[in-house]
Amino acid sequence: MRVYKALLLLPLAVPGWAGSLNRPVWGKRQLPNDPTGVKTITTPNNVTIRYKEPGSEGVCETTPGVKSYSGYVDLSPTSHTFFWFFEARHDPENAPITLWLNGGPGSDSLIGLFEELGPCHVNSSFESYLNPHSWNEVSNLLFLSQPLGVGFSYSDTENGSLNPVTGVVENATFDGVKGRYPKIDATLTDTTELAAYATWEVLQGFLGGLPQLDSRIKSKDFSLWTESYGGHYGPAFFNYFHEQNERIANGTVDGIHLDFNSLGIINGIIDEAIQASYYPEFAVNNSYGIKAVNETVYNYMKFANTMPNGCQDQVALCKQTNRTSLGDYAICTEATNMCRDNVEGPYYAIGERGVYDIRHPYNDPTPPSWYNNYLEKDSVLNAIGVNINYTQSNDDVYYAFQQTGDFVWPNFIEDLEEILRLPVRVSLIYGDADYICNWFGGEAVSLAVNYTHTSKFRASGYIPLTVDGVEYGETREYGNFSFTRVYQAGHEVPYYQPIASLQLFNRTLFGWDIAEGATQIWPGYSTNGTARATHTESYVPLPTASPSARVL
Template identity: 50%
Template sequence: MKGILQTALYTLAAATVATAQLPVVPTDLKTITTPQGVNIRYKEPQICETTPGVKSYSGFIDVDDDNHLFFWFFESRRDPGNDPITLWLNGGPGGDSMNGVFEELGPCFLNEDLSTRLNPNSWNEVSNMLFLSQPAGVGFSYGSKTTDPLEQIVMGGMTEVLEGRFATADWAKTNSTESAAVTAWNAIQAFCAGLPQLAPDVRSSTFNLATESYGGHRGTGFINHFWKQNKLIANGTITGSELNIDSLIIINGLIDTRTQAASYPRFARNNTHGVEVNDSVADYMEFSLTMDVNGCHAMIDACEAYYAVDNGTTASGRLACSEASTACRRGSELPYVVYSGIEDVYDVRNKTEFPNPAPVTPTYLNQAKIQRALGVDTNYTTKDNLQVLAAFWATGDYINPKIMRQFEELLDDAPVRIALIYGDSDFICSWYGGENVSLTANYSGAEDFRKAGYVPLMVDGVRYGDTREYGNFSFTRVFDAGHMVPWWQPEASLAMFNRTLNGRDIATGNVKIRDGYGTVGQPESTYSQKLNRGGPSKKKRSAQNSVKFRSRLSG
């Protein structure tokens, strides 16, 4: 989800480069053919990660004729032989994991002059990191390639025709979390099979998945699918190699729309940053959730009724879920965006004081020297593929009621540690919504988790947030962080990641997690930051009257 609303700006920045020339077809890729017959084409880029002795590999996993997935694998800076493997996925759907490399937790950040600087808090400090661009059509991943002119949406809703060679795909083939999970499983099976040849120094088989935003869907759906595939392999139903799944980390994730949508009026009325709207607007947001006709919850009820019968496979069922998506976002999200005066739904704080990463990732990846280094031959047009987003939206995947049930299954039965991490200045996937998911999930340890209290998240003597934890499940609110928590609080993010991987408590890292362990603290996280916002964006905004307010929504 992160970046979809900003795609126009990033695309415009990349457009001039994309029109320059066709990328050179690489001739120096090495090829590994796995026992499954899958080719992995790769090279060593020798860019971004400049730590002496630390290797990285980029290229393509040719899963099948329709899925050639781009990957970038970074060895651990600490101990590549024994440190685990972590798959990172950005959200969207359609968000490229190169966002994670350059703007969050990868080995380097980009400067505005397109140079790079080393990230001392990169997650490959403690883990081997695999960044995968998926589904096909996202980033450099492709189903096929075309040199036909590409029409892209740019600033102000205008379009611009780009010349070059572009990655494309059949969007109808991977248009749901379920279909994406199947392709991802096949890709990871191939990658793990080829890893001894690709990176012989890496010996650990421990596997983690970390993700954010729409990754609440993807992370849950993927790990649930991987876990069930493991069981089928174990009982001889299918062939393959079991994944040694250790943990799932979700950052500001969308897991369940019904549960999380209820947080929008609360955030609009009284968030800890003081960026609020008048009660009349918040009241309407609450009303839009519960009204009998076309209300968010009523529309989700209709979607779930279809799922109970057709499991989300019929056109009528998908339409009902897609319409529910629109109703929920239009009624419960949009009013705050319109009337709060915020500049960024992913971080409600003033962007002059709290700037996002430099928006130069597409421009950087469109440089001929970078494309040669990575072994790619297509132009990079956008960090967030709107066609993928539209395909998932059309199937109603945004509402998909199975995701919450799969999340509860993992909590109940899977031997997987789950860490929810939410920055508290994000509106679109707010910490209130994430907290709602953690407290309403129905599983065997739910009551014990709810009884556990919040304790301070401490890193090097600094309090970065509050954590509630019981057993293998934790929820953490991170102070003063937007949607991309690793960008805003890099030290705390790396510490939480390391503690999750090593079976330590999230709050301090001093306690080895065991059955029955739980935090003992306050029932609520009450820390509050109230920003003084000047200029045209007032601290509180209100509709002048209900007629004008509703006309803005319908327009």
């Protein structure tokens, strides 16, 4: 989830806080050349896929014998979605397929690829190197840049210069950085629901062409893993995919049936009504002993949440709408503004601590986004089959979602409840140092989910999450549902704890208990431990801040 850029109420405002947080840091840009050697296939469902094999040109996944493909799923002349597919490093023929999506909204899934769980990372010299803890150790991985306008995906393109302050593409007379950028109408996909529809079509196009693209892949086993605003994407997308599966089964629509395995959500914002209350609590009562705001600000945040016409009241009003008209959108947008400005936002204005890691200073950009520079190299752009500049996070997309109030829509926990009635594993994973999607709120969501085994899940306790005898966190699990708090991890858990993250992923996909990976679970499996996650860490003093900032 990205930091909201609106101003707080005047008494709490600190001049320039929003701008300083989101000031982009751009590498060298140029007008990309058209890639050479691009191959094209037409799928049985009449979708065009343009692709290259980056690994054969030394880009990213260079493990011998492991293939990768990147390029575009062209649904129409105005819909070109970038994909990057990696075979599993072991037994790709039978390994499951996992779709990874980052959040934002408007943030690209290549963040997850390069900074977290993908086959390669990028160093300070802007060179890639293999990630030994990549999730393609156990699964085929598909990364999609969505919606259009994000990453390398586009509806149309335009040449110009990107204003590094506003993020707006200027005409060629602007004395800035020359390049080619996506041109979109962001209002065409301005809700999670619409993004689910679009992603289904892209996924169907990709899977329709997969036998031609990579004939080795035989498994239809499908998982969706996501992060941050993925707390919206994950439940809504998965539930819509399930509905489409049912339509395929009864002959209502044509398509490729997905054999569901799991849904994983890392530090997700799932339900604002539940999670808003935990922003002030995490700011001062976190497990690191950090008091990020003073008592006055803490009390204001709590008051803004519960006061008449405050956050909770306005979210309740949003819930009463059908969320189909401009008037409905306005009500939900007002709720978004109220909650994010006054309950979540004072931490950003007053505190000096990190948004994505409370142990870090406010301006500390971890993990580093060196991959942005990597994706500006001519050789890399050619290898992955693109001719436009990279957009890590698209503000047009972000604000389009903001203007519908999608952030506070209440249906995502309901989607999660529907999914838990299916034979699908659901893993909620939260790094315990993240503020913006903190584990206090994530735990509260897990306990609030209303499904068949709610009481049994609540009654199960926390036991240590261990890998090779090392304790990395605490897990509560009953049957197909688990909540895990990961120690000493910020927003992007796989970056901070790669060993534990790979095992959390592996254990979820292959039916092992989450905490130890020693037992094949069954419907009545339950952890038996403490009712609360009580682990604490030593106080972390504020280090010296670095001079740059970033967004997710």
